[in-house]
Amino acid sequence: MKRIIVILLSLMPLLMFAKGDKDTRLVIITIDGLRWQEVFSGAEENLISDSKQVRDTESYRRTYWRPTPELRRKALMPFVWNTVAKQGTIIGNRNLNSMMQVANKTNISYPGYCEMMTGMVDDAITGNDPVNNPHGNVLEAANKDLRYKGSVMMYGSWKSTRFAIHNEPAGIPACVSYEPAVAKNKSPRLQLAERMLEGMPHYWRSEHFDAFTYAFALETLLADHPKVMWISFGDCDEWGHARKYDFYLDAANATDAFISDIYEACEADKFYKGKTTYIITCDHGRGFGNEWTNHGSGTKGSEATWVMLFGKGINTKGETTENGPFYTKQVAATIASILDVEFMPDDGTELLPIEH
Ligand SMILES: [Zn+2]
Numbered sequence: 001m002k003r004i005i006v007i008l009l010s011l012m013p014l015l016m017f018a019k020g021d022k023d024t025r026l027v028i029i030t031i032d033g034l035r036w037q038e039v040f041s042g043a044e045e046n047l048i049s050d051s052k053q054v055r056d057t058e059s060y061r062r063t064y065w066r067p068t069p070e071l072r073r074k075a076l077m078p079f080v081w082n083t084v085a086k087q088g089t090i091i092g093n094r095n096l097n098s099m100m101q102v103a104n105k106t107n108i109s110y111p112g113y114c115e116m117m118t119g120m121v122d123d124a125i126t127g128n129d130p131v132n133n134p135h136g137n138v139l140e141a142a143n144k145d146l147r148y149k150g151s152v153m154m155y156g157s158w159k160s161t162r163f164a165i166h167n168e169p170a171g172i173p174a175c176v177s178y179e180p181a182v183a184k185n186k187s188p189r190l191q192l193a194e195r196m197l198e199g200m201p202h203y204w205r206s207e208h209f210d211a212f213t214y215a216f217a218l219e220t221l222l223a224d225h226p227k228v229m230w231i232s233f234g235d236c237d238e239w240g241h242a243r244k245y246d247f248y249l250d251a252a253n254a255t256d257a258f259i260s261d262i263y264e265a266c267e268a269d270k271f272y273k274g275k276t277t278y279i280i281t282c283d284h285g286r287g288f289g290n291e292w293t294n295h296g297s298g299t300k301g302s303e304a305t306w307v308m309l310f311g312k313g314i315n316t317k318g319e320t321t322e323n324g325p326f327y328t329k330q331v332a333a334t335i336a337s338i339l340d341v342e343f344m345p346d347d348g349t350e351l352l353p354i355e356h
Contacts, residue, residue, distance in 0.1 A: 022147060024312065025276040026338055027221075027262065028230045030116070031255055032109055032158060033237030033295060035286045036306045038252055039080070040093040040319075042072020047292060053245040064249055069095075076252055079260035084280070084310050089317040089355050091326060092306025099324030100305045100354075102284055107295050107302040109237070112283030112328060113164035119332030119345035130159045130206070132166035135346040138332040139230065140170035145341045148227050153182060155217040156232035159206035165230070175216060176232075178208050183220040190219035210235040210251065214258040218265055225271045228339065231262070240286055243293045277314060277338045277356075281307040281331055307331065309355050313338065317355075330354045 037044060043064040047053055054060050066072045074081040084090065092100040104111040104121045110128040115121050117137040125133070142148040154162055154174035162174035173182035178197065181190055193215040197208060210233045217231045235251035259280065266272035285304035286295045295302035305328050330351045336343035337353040344350055 022340065023275055024339055025227045025266075025272050026229075026335065027266065027276060027278050028228075028335065029259055029262070029278070029280045030113070030161075030230070030232045031236055031252075031280065031282050032232070032234040033240055033284055033286055034252055034255075034282050035292065036092050036094060036304050037288075037292075038073075038076060038249070039306055040073060040095065041069035042066065042074075042076045043249055044292070046289065047245045048249070050245070053243055055246050060246055060249065064253075076249060077256040079256045079263070080280075080308065083260070083263070084308050085318050087316060088278075088308060088310025088314050090306070090308045090319045091323065091354065092304070093319060093321070094304060096319070096321040098320045098322065100307060100326040100328070101303040102305055103327040103329045106297055107284045107299065109158070109283045110160045110164060112305075113161055113232075115327075115329040116281070116283065116331045117165050119329050119336075119343065119351055120347040120349065121329060128160055130163045132169065133164050134166075137165045137170070138335045138341070138343045139165050139172060139228065141336065141343040142228050142339050142341050143170060143172055145339070148339065148341070151225075151227040153220060153224070153226040153228070154230040154232070155181075155213050155220065156230075157207050157210050157213045157234035158232065158237075161232040161234075177206050178202060181216045181220060183216070183224050185223040187219050187223050190216065190223070193219070204238055207234050207238060210255060210258065214262070218262055221262070221272070222265060222269060225269075233258070240293050245292075275312055277309070277311040279307065279309050279331065279334065279338075281305065281328070283328070307354060309334070313356060315355065326354050327351075 051057050064075050066075050091098050102112050104115050106126050111125045114125050114133045118135040139152050143152040152172050156176040159177035162176045167174040175182045197212045233255050239247035239251055266276050282305050284295050285302045286292050287299040288301050333351040334353040337356045
């Protein structure tokens with residue numbers, strides 16, 4: 001109890017700061033199924049050395065293997081560990097007792113995104129189908145607020161993500177899985193990326209490659225200047241299911257570079273510079289050891305998640321220890337706090353923001 005009070009008191013100044021500040025932009029980035037193990041410790045030795053899961057173990061070890069977890073994670077996600085860790089707060093390293101997990105019992109994607117955006121768990125939501133979430137969500141609440149109305153957008157790789165925020169009834173422009181970009185102003189670069197996506201093999205049926213999500217989102221941020229953007233990446237989860245540890249590591253590394261580009265581009269644009277908060281998180285974890293490819297209610301450890309916050313209004317705590325358990329459903333309250341919008345989950349239980 002004492003610790004809870006201390007945490008609450010330490011959050012007070014930031015909350016007050018947020019309430020008085022009306023000029024905020026927010027970029028939410030989700031990385032589907034990227035395990036805390038790789039985020040906090042980099043490549044896992046048994047997996048990167050297994051020629052059944054990595055095409056060229058020698059070259060992959062050269063790229064991602066280092067003698068310590070601190071060096072390995074920097075090799076895998078240099079932007080996270082050189083920039084985010086210095087400027088923001090990172091939660092979820094279970095080796096340091098920093099605990100975060102989903103509150104839903106399925107440990108799969110769609111219920112994870114629903115929980116993250118609605119701030120509650122609906123036990124009837126157990127599948128991954130692209131059906132509209134019946135519950136109100138925090139992005140919808142932002143889109144009803146005069147300060148953000150018409151300025152909330154979403155880009156995702158996987159089809160079901162936009163349904164987690166029932167974007168059509170909520171009036172939030174969103175593009176997922178081979179759909180055309182939703183930018184009002186389509187730059188020549190965006191048009192080229194759209195043409196390329198059309199012409200590429202559609203390797204996964206309900207998910208396009210993250211490179212397109214990145215290009216579409218980046219060009220839309222710079223051309224349309226939405227105040228709130230959710231960018232949802234998916235490659236890590238797909239390569240995980242395919243038991244391709246090499247591609248899974250490459251996807252984590254590429255996503256880190258995409259996030260770095262998005263951050264640099266925003267901070268070089270006067271609409272976003274110094275006014276933007278960034279959240280990076282995931283929808284579920286994966287199993288341990290050989291079970292790393294799986295997640296779900298039967299896969300031990302796949303409830304584990306993590307979150308990173310940086311940018312405007314965020315405390316510089318770096319990698320945190322001995323805290324939580326935080327829940328993914330608290331991300332909704334965190335978004336509401338950052339944007340200073342009123343948001344009450346449909347189940348009537350208001351949660352505390354994780355950090356802000
Ligand atoms: Zn999955």
